Amino acid sequence: MHFDRALTIGSSVRMISPDSKNCAETPEALITRIAGTRDRAAYATLFTRFAPRIKAFVMGQGMTAQEAEDLAQEALLNVWRKAHMFDASKASAVTWIYSIARNLRIDAARKAKRVRELPEDLWQGDGDKAADEQIVDTQSAQIIKKMLDALPPEQKDILRLSFYEDLSQSDIAKTLSIPLGTVKSRLRLAMTRLRTAMDGKSTGVKS
Amino acid sequence: MSAIHHPGEDLLWDYFRGALAPGLRLSVSTHLDLCPQCRDDLRVFTAIGGALLETTEGVAMSDNALDLALARIERPVDLPEVSDAPAPARRPAFLEGFELPPSLQSAEIRGRYFVAPGVWMAPIALPGEPRAAKTYLMCVKAGMEMPEHTHRGREITVMLQGQYRDHKGLYQRGDFSQCDEADDRHMPVMMGDVDCLCLVAQEAAIIPKTWLGWLLKPIARI
Numbered sequence: 001m002h003f004d005r006a007l008t009i010g011s012s013v014r015m016i017s018p019d020s021k022n023c024a025e026t027p028e029a030l031i032t033r034i035a036g037t038r039d040r041a042a043y044a045t046l047f048t049r050f051a052p053r054i055k056a057f058v059m060g061q062g063m064t065a066q067e068a069e070d071l072a073q074e075a076l077l078n079v080w081r082k083a084h085m086f087d088a089s090k091a092s093a094v095t096w097i098y099s100i101a102r103n104l105r106i107d108a109a110r111k112a113k114r115v116r117e118l119p120e121d122l123w124q125g126d127g128d129k130a131a132d133e134q135i136v137d138t139q140s141a142q143i144i145k146k147m148l149d150a151l152p153p154e155q156k157d158i159l160r161l162s163f164y165e166d167l168s169q170s171d172i173a174k175t176l177s178i179p180l181g182t183v184k185s186r187l188r189l190a191m192t193r194l195r196t197a198m199d200g201k202s203t204g205v206k207s
Numbered sequence: 208m209s210a211i212h213h214p215g216e217d218l219l220w221d222y223f224r225g226a227l228a229p230g231l232r233l234s235v236s237t238h239l240d241l242c243p244q245c246r247d248d249l250r251v252f253t254a255i256g257g258a259l260l261e262t263t264e265g266v267a268m269s270d271n272a273l274d275l276a277l278a279r280i281e282r283p284v285d286l287p288e289v290s291d292a293p294a295p296a297r298r299p300a301f302l303e304g305f306e307l308p309p310s311l312q313s314a315e316i317r318g319r320y321f322v323a324p325g326v327w328m329a330p331i332a333l334p335g336e337p338r339a340a341k342t343y344l345m346c347v348k349a350g351m352e353m354p355e356h357t358h359r360g361r362e363i364t365v366m367l368q369g370q371y372r373d374h375k376g377l378y379q380r381g382d383f384s385q386c387d388e389a390d391d392r393h394m395p396v397m398m399g400d401v402d403c404l405c406l407v408a409q410e411a412a413i414i415p416k417t418w419l420g421w422l423l424k425p426i427a428r429i
Binding site: 040043044047048050051052053054055056057059065068069072073076077080081092094095096097098099101102105106109110135136140141144145148159160162163164166168169184187188191194195198199 | 215216217220221224225226247248250251253254255256257258259260261262263264265266267268269272273275276277279280284
């Protein structure tokens with residue numbers, strides 16, 4: 001079994017901490033192995049698992065198959081190069097990988113200024129520092145994942161269109177033929193619920 | 208003290224997906240520097256994205272993709288190491304004594320000019336900003352009043368120091384205010400005895416409503 005092999009290798013050759021043995025094969029463990037020993041097998045596993053998903057994700061947002069494939073390659077290469085910056089005790093690997101892919105997509109869109117129907121929608125970037133800072137811990141990531149499933153379908157639809165198709169709220173309103181105000185309130189409801197679940201406490205209503 | 212006026216989810220979402228023009232982007236990131244609550248919202252967005260990525264059904268990569276990936280990691284990194292924090296821009300002397308959030312520390316702030324006694328503006332140069340848009344720091348001496356005006360397009364104000372009140376309430380450091388055409392006759396009143404400093408991002412020039420405002424406009428370039 002893969003798990004056993006990792007254990008054997010880990011105890012004999014590679015310096016794997018007891019922690020990472022327990023969760024071998026989680027993306028967190030794979031990235032930690034990459035950071036620690038430049039583990040190429042771990043990279044291959046991570047690549048196989050995430051490159052096709054990143055490709056699918058950005059294709060949904062309007063990239064061609066080739067562009068999406070290049071972006072997926074670039075994203076995983078970034079994971080390899082930045083692995084030492086990843087702290088498995090603090091951050092969820094999936095959200096970290098997602099952030100890297102998202103930044104690349106925004107950069108690519110700004111560079112190409114390849115706009116569909118909104119000529120002034122996207123801009124040449126100076127890099128959004130905020131983007132890389134959104135570290136989400138593993139526990140919060142789990143909570144959000146669980147909560148997403150529990151959202152009412154109409155709220156889920158808004159999130160799906162937002163993330164998978166990269167639409168603004170007015171575009172979502174047009175797509176679903178519902179008033180913009182409805183889109184806004186559904187997103188707000190979903191966000192409030194998710195934020196509350198993540199905080200473990202309720203927060204004030206926004207003005 | 209944390210901000211009580213926030214950008215709407217729609218604006219935060221457009222920020223998150225990279226779809227805001229530079230001035231609006233700078234004002235949202237300035238607010239984010241000062242508002243843990245909105246930073247949490249972005250964290251929620253990121254977590255949603257991660258969860259959706261995890262459950263996405265992949266599209267097959269081309270046959271040689273893994274070989275290519277394994278070859279690429281062997282190549283030396285030829286890019287210069289990009290430092291995460293941009294070098295702080297030289298800070299104009301007139302900003303001494305103000306506490307600027309990180310988003311503005313690397314911004315290219317131009318020389319200030321006075322538009323009225325006790326009121327100065329300092330434009331911020333942003334690459335890619337459309338010509339009609341203006342982004343600037345504005346400082347209003349305590350006790351002064353802004354000329355009455357309406358808006359063409361969105362105008363965003365992020366308070367950095369001092370406080371003012373308008374028809375929507377009291378605004379203090381970190382507070383984010385958005386006005387548009389619907390906000391007729393917007394007239395903020397400065398409060399307290401501390402000078403007000405705020406970041407203003409306009410999508411299009413504002414329209415003064417009084418003759419004094421019209422007189423001020425060419426001077427103020429607002």
